[in-house]
Amino acid sequence: MPKQVVPEQARRRRRKTRQGSVLSETLIVQTALRVLREHGSTGLTARRLGAALGADPSTLYRYFAGMDDLTRAIGEELMGRALDDWTTTGSWQVDLRALGLAIHSSYLQHPQAAVLTVSRVTGRPREIAADEAILGVLRGAGFPDATAVRVYHAFIDSTLAFAALDAGSLALTDEARETDEEMWSSTYARLPAATHPHIAATARLLAGRMTHSVYPVVLDTLLNDAAAQLRTARRHRAAQARAERSR
Amino acid sequence: MPKQVVPEQARRRRRKTRQGSVLSETLIVQTALRVLREHGSTGLTARRLGAALGADPSTLYRYFAGMDDLTRAIGEELMGRALDDWTTTGSWQVDLRALGLAIHSSYLQHPQAAVLTVSRVTGRPREIAADEAILGVLRGAGFPDATAVRVYHAFIDSTLAFAALDAGSLALTDEARETDEEMWSSTYARLPAATHPHIAATARLLAGRMTHSVYPVVLDTLLNDAAAQLRTARRHRAAQARAERSR
DNA sequence: CGGTTGGCGTCAACTGTGTTGGCATAAGAG
């Protein structure tokens, strides 16, 4: 049993598995994502992943300290993909909107994986890169540091929180998810107006809305609010500058 | 083994456990909350809960269809407690703010339980009661139905999403959580300005902010935005009424 | 008041989980 996991860079001897595959951290993470998609968020087990790789389960412990460590690596991968998909335009609001949607979408591409990883804050390289990028966009746009940090905080936590929430429902089995979605048109739509007047009155609207993510709506609200704060900050700075000149 | 779980109301014959306790759904849920608090979000096991109740693990299957079913019951309990703690004042914005904070806080009272339950939308009675209450507040305040439903959606999903996110970090072991929190003052604060200028410049602000929940900030932003929409809707209605009269 | 019934708690066992120590072997260093 490995006393310590050998870091990927230092790995010299690559040996074929009994079934012929050659292992690596990235291969394991990719395969884990596939297993998660096929078997659900609780379906990633050491034995199953071993079988999918054509390797003994215990071999995984040569690459990761445990299933928990593997989970964090999967999270890093999702965050990394979001950053790779992101392109900047120069408009802070457009860029942050795009990045938020990219992160949200990257996690939702692998809902079963997202469920496992989204609440794990790891402080790994690509996660830090994302934070640096967001703060860069805000400070570059002229947000005062205190405001930039507040907006950053609301932005990143909302994005991750909604990624988790939305991934949660997507990660259900097809059967369970359809049951959940139909609930709005069955259970909720059939509540008698006598006991639940407000749900009854809006049942049709609810059924149309509740099956989609509100994240874009919330994101735009946050960004518009930030834009308003930026305008105030600019006015404030301009007023100060005028006062400075006229002294 | 029970072919079917007997519903709590229909339960007639209550028999003492070998160790003297008398079981019930609520006793099991209360005990489960205690076990979760003491042993963490992964520490709720059938055997451990059985031991805490002074009963055989398999007895739980007389009350719940499985650990999954028990989990949903725990979620219902948390939502119910939030509603019980809630009092209305007549101001829609004050009331919704209070309800959001109540739900958020109720889940955070039992972070380990919240982590397990928050992404499970069950459609159980008290969950429906909460939905009816929120829609009632909004429609009572004069929101047009379409707007009310949009605000409701953003409100409830944000609240649950942040409850999940924040519970996630609270549910870590004390040791792990302190490591996480210190990361802002250690790892992030020590990133060289050469590679991470923006994080380096705001490290002090970050360390002060990131260890608290942004939910209240986001909630206020959402509610203020809703208030603006309500004013527009009122103006619109007033204009229509004037046009009606002058015809 | 006693007999009967069946709801409910218990026991033992099944499958599947993460994880570990020991071992064989082939890849790469010399």
Place this chain on the structure above:
DNA sequence: CTCTTATGCCAACACAGTTGACGCCAACCG
């Protein structure tokens, strides 16, 4: 080519959720 040792495999451990069979006793009926 030989030698080291990293790396993959095997077997086993403790623990998980779950289930079927069993028997006791609370509650109902006469």
